Amino acid sequence: xxxxxxxxxxxxxxxxxxxxxxxxxxxxxxxxxxxxxxxxxxxxxxxxxxxxxxxxxxxxxxxxxxxxxxxxxxxxxxxxxxxxxxxxxxxxxxxxxxxxxxxxxxxxxxxxxxxxxxxxxxxxxxxxxxxxxxxxxxxxxxxxxxxxxxxxxxxxxxxxxxxxxxxxxxxxxxxxxxxxxxxxxxxxxxxxxxxxxxxxxxxxxxxxxxxxxxxxxxxxxxxxxxxxxxxxxxxxxxxxxxxxxxxxxxxxxxxxxxxxxxxxxxxxxxxxxxxxxxxxxxxxxxxxxxxxxxxxxxxxxxxxxxxxxxxxxxxxxxxxxxxxxxxxxxxxxxxxxxxxxxxxxxxxxxxxxxxxxxxxxxxxxxxxxxxxxxxxxxxxxxxxxxxxxxxxxxxxxxxxxxxxxxxxxxxxxxxxxxxxxxxxxxxxxxxxxxxxxxxxxxxxxxxxxxxxxxxxxxxxxxxxxxxxxxxxxxxxxxxx
Numbered sequence: 001x002x003x004x005x006x007x008x009x010x011x012x013x014x015x016x017x018x019x020x021x022x023x024x025x026x027x028x029x030x031x032x033x034x035x036x037x038x039x040x041x042x043x044x045x046x047x048x049x050x051x052x053x054x055x056x057x058x059x060x061x062x063x064x065x066x067x068x069x070x071x072x073x074x075x076x077x078x079x080x081x082x083x084x085x086x087x088x089x090x091x092x093x094x095x096x097x098x099x100x101x102x103x104x105x106x107x108x109x110x111x112x113x114x115x116x117x118x119x120x121x122x123x124x125x126x127x128x129x130x131x132x133x134x135x136x137x138x139x140x141x142x143x144x145x146x147x148x149x150x151x152x153x154x155x156x157x158x159x160x161x162x163x164x165x166x167x168x169x170x171x172x173x174x175x176x177x178x179x180x181x182x183x184x185x186x187x188x189x190x191x192x193x194x195x196x197x198x199x200x201x202x203x204x205x206x207x208x209x210x211x212x213x214x215x216x217x218x219x220x221x222x223x224x225x226x227x228x229x230x231x232x233x234x235x236x237x238x239x240x241x242x243x244x245x246x247x248x249x250x251x252x253x254x255x256x257x258x259x260x261x262x263x264x265x266x267x268x269x270x271x272x273x274x275x276x277x278x279x280x281x282x283x284x285x286x287x288x289x290x291x292x293x294x295x296x297x298x299x300x301x302x303x304x305x306x307x308x309x310x311x312x313x314x315x316x317x318x319x320x321x322x323x324x325x326x327x328x329x330x331x332x333x334x335x336x337x338x339x340x341x342x343x344x345x346x347x348x349x350x351x352x353x354x355x356x357x358x359x360x361x362x363x364x365x366x367x368x369x370x371x372x373x374x375x376x377x378x379x380x381x382x383x384x385x386x387x388x389x390x391x392x393x394x395x396x397x398x399x400x401x402x403x404x405x406x407x408x409x410x411x412x413x414x415x416x417x418x419x420x421x422x423x424x425x426x427x428x429x430x431x432x433x434x435x436x437x438x439x440x441x442x443x444x445x446x447x448x449x450x451x452x453x454x455x456x457x458x459x460x461x462x463x464x465x466x467x468x469x470x471x472x473x474x475x476x477x478x479x480x
Contacts, residue, residue: 070132070188082130092129134188135217139457143213143476144469145198147179147190182395184350185363186215191350194397195230195406198470202477203455204292207237209408210476211392212350217457218297222388222409223450227472231405233412238448239288240280245416245429245443247276253442256320258427259328259420261304261364262380268320269306269361271380277387277416280449285383289453295478299370300454301363301377302386303352304418305329312336320423328420329353330390330430334438335400335421348394388452390419390430390438398438410436415448 066075067082068089075092094103140147177194191212192199199210201219207227211220225236235241246258257263257270261278264270289296307329308320313336319326327336333347352363365377366384388409394400397407404410412434421428421440428440431447441447461476463469470476 065128065130067130068132075129081128085133086130087133089129089131093127095124095126097124135457136188136190136213136215139213139217139219140190144466145179147181182350184215185352189213189215189350191395192408193395196408197230199408200227200470200472200475202475204289207475211388211396214300214454216299218300218454219459220452220454222452228411229472230408231410235413237411237450238413238415239284239451240449242446243276243280243449244446245275245277253426253444255322256324256326256423256427258443259423259429260306261418266321268308271378277449281385281451282382284451285385295455295459296384297454297456298366298368298384301365301369302418303363303389305353305362306420307353324423326423328422330419331421334390334394348391350391384453386452387416387418390417393417393432393438398432398436400438402437404436407436413448415450
């Protein structure tokens, strides 16, 4: 009998190879599907001023982006998604996809500070609409306030007529009684002007009046004691009575340096010696506001504008040392109201310095302050407290040399501002007088101190009735 040798090993290897090939092929197909799906699900991000748009690359085609400026009615198309100064309008933005060409709304949500487009269908096309955004607008909405049209450039006098002998400021001009807008170093700012009665705010157990909503969204307030009505004479809202600006000696007003909140001898801007007003403010903060610091903004500053000039009408950055005759920035803007040809020169400004390189020198801030678009200020304050500027008084309705018994800053008392006036024989600071006018006096004079602080933009308020919110009987109350 003849036996044949069967090669089982070779046949087995062939079958194993075939099975392995099939398995590998299936594995590669599955891997490819998984990788493709992973790529399909890969997320891209676009950074925005108020968050991040997260979208999945294969899902979404951002067909168009549109922007609309503040006060504009129509959007206009833009080639770039804005990263600063705009926020996404969630109601106007929409998407479409091949399966459902009708606009898809409500596809946006927020998570951990990110704005997420919630879509899963491939081929989706999105149309994004952005609106110009200012931090002050958000706070304005939170306080449920509305501003007047922008007419701040038209303010050429006090907030009322000065022909009435009984009131010293005549029949009140209602067109200048309200909330207006302008610009400061951080952007759009809203300020109260005239005999307003809806800017009362309760904080740290005391009443305050809102001066303005700053460009960074913080809320600038001035001390008002237990609260007083417009036109009322009171010492209650003078936190510190009869204080000299400088008290080194009786000769402490014969030098330019004394117009500073702090000063150094033979320097236009110095910080070596602290004025009496500086020390009194820091003491008052330590006693009255330390327990409420979590609400106080540390990034806003107080402008002690020491731009010197040898001219009354044009800032030329000359003089400012020793006994040199000097006119400071606020004097040029507010006090000498006519130039050589009779043109009105009244130009109040919320911006600290027209000269960028001195912005840091004149803006008093605390250490670690952060500013959005410039330097951090001089960081020379121990605590974030200061005084109102002469420019802010002007915007509020005060006017150099004119009585005003009706605007909200009037209280029948003399008190300091933070703004230098001049050095012509003596160093002088702007003040509000007992008749409500904006004027000046030398640094050895005795006047009251009304502290000013800034509340954080995210401060939460409560009030009892929406219709009377912000009034003396129903003030905005800071919630702890």
